[in-house]
Amino acid sequence: MxxxxxxxxxxxxxxxxxxxxxxxxxxxxxxxxxxxxxxxxxxxxxxxxxxxxxxxxxxxxxxxxxxxxxxxxxxxxxxxxxxxxxxxxxxxxxxxxxxxxxKWRRIEVEGAPHDHAFVLDGNGKATVTLAATREGTRLASGVDRFTFLKTTQSGWEDYWFDEATTLKPTADRLFATAMEAQWLWSGVPASYEAANAAVLAAALKVFATTYSPGVQATLYQMGEAVLAAVPEVAEISMACPNKHYLPIDLSPFGRAFDGQVFTPTDEPHGQIVCTVGRG
CATH class of the missing domain: 3.30.1130.10 (GTP cyclohydrolase I, C-terminal domain/NADPH-dependent 7-cyano-7-deazaguanine reductase, N-terminal domain)
Structure with a gap:
């Protein structure tokens, strides 16, 4: 045949x-x-x-x-x-x-496109959760899979080493995540839409402009910035999978790795969670 x-x-x-x-x-x-x-x-x-x-x-x-x-x-x-x-x-x-x-677009910090920090185009889904009883309500806004990355100013060093440790420390890596976050309202802002935008702007400014020694530290700093920027927010909870971009070893083909070519991978991923409140 x-x-x-x-x-x-x-x-x-x-x-x-x-x-x-x-x-x-x-x-x-x-x-x-x-x-x-x-x-x-x-x-x-x-x-x-x-x-x-x-x-x-x-x-x-x-x-x-x-x-x-x-x-x-x-x-x-x-x-x-x-x-x-x-x-x-x-x-x-x-x-x-x-x-x-x-597609990625640049994070804007105080109106200026950032050099090495980006958000996913057409990004995330806005969320609202409301729990109501006769005694009162609990209202939270948030985002689901809000994705952002930066190409430098992130590292991971001085972590616990034992016989199970194979990951090599680095002072310069890509940092990418698809964040799920909720912020609990303790007051009513003049505009929920504007306040929600301010939450994300405060978090992304920290992400873009500060060196990250680890996702944990960056999440906490982002939470602090949100609470400082939006007084009607009582607390913010964030869950961030560490989306990995793995360096590709092209040395067998006579090409050195110089931070230019990576393989994106979603699984398995680190999952970092924290809640930051006013105390």
Whole structure:
């Protein structure tokens, strides 16, 4: 029976490119699929894999091209990736690249876009919870999966070391989280909408402008800032998964890691929780 058509490749290759040309960083996060067509018929009909480029190699090539084209627009990156396959493998006759971008926009601090701190575009869901009895009500506002990151000014050092510890300390890492937060009202603000915006602005200013020795310390500082900024808030509770962006080791391919190419991963993640109140 004839083999009508065939193609194969690697999907959901997640890549974060961080352009560090100066103090102002650029971030581009993509999920990439690269599919190849060419002289692969024998792998299907005869189990002969000699012409087959391993899908793990395809993933590595996505990472290599990302490192070599950190600042390229997504369309340019896709073209460079396809050309890499065509130039390197004469038996590849066609390459189909598809990529979807996770869009980030800069956090604004006092009206100015920040150099290295970002929030997810189209971000989060606003929440309200109300518990009412004849004696009174308990009202809280919040956000769910409010996502933000910064590309520098974050570290993790001097933690407990024992035989189970494999994580290496660092004074410079990406810090990203998708926060679930609720703030309990003790008074009625002039505008809940404006007060909610002030809560997030106060928290994000701390996040963007202070060095983070760990998610725990940053959450506490964010809580303090919220209570200082919005007097009608009695307490704020925050739960922050530590969304990891893992450095990609490209040394086998002659490329040093310099804080520019990462693999985004959501699971497993650290889960950091705290409540900050007025006492």
């Amino acid at each position: 004839p083999l009508i058509s065939n193609s194969y490749g690697k999907g959901r290759v997640r890549i974060m490119r961080v352009g560090r040309d100066g103090a102002r960083h650029e971030v581009r996060e993509l999920s990439v699929q690269a599919m190849l067509t060419g002289d692969f018929t024998a792998a299907y009909t005869q189990g002969d894999n000699r012409q087959v480029i391993a899908t793990d190699s395809i993933k590595n090539i996505v990472n290599i091209v990302a490192r070599d084209h950190v600042g390229a627009e997504n369309e340019v990156f896709a073209g460079a990736l396809a050309q890499y396959f065509l130039d390197r493998y004469p038996h590849v006759t066609g390459v189909d690249i598809s990529a979807s971008e996770t």
